[in-house]
């Protein structure tokens with residue numbers, strides 16, 4: 001499994017976590033951030049089914065979700081499931097960094113979540 005290539009930013013003043021990066025802290029307007037990576041498993045916060053996928057996807061639809069890692073980073077990723085059947089908010093997901101689609105034959109990597 002390759003490492004999750006996400007960098008999150010923690011405000012040095014108030015500790016608020018940002019991903020993706022913002023120029024100024026959304027909470028206190030601070031400008032200094034400490035970089036860190038998501039760790040551990042993730043808890044599903046919200047999810048949806050996405051149809052009409054951009055070019056390069058083989059699937060008919062995707063299930064995507066926002067999940068929160070154990071160290072607080074929230075990120076959007078593709079959930080590895082065939083249907084919404086077994087998916088529910090609050091469930092634990094195992095994150096991985098994998099090809100999510102192919103553009104001109106080259107894999108584009110992204111975040112995926114596997115329900116545990």
Ligand SMILES: [Zn+2]
Pocket residue numbers: 011012013014015016025026027028029030
């Ligand atoms: Zn702040």
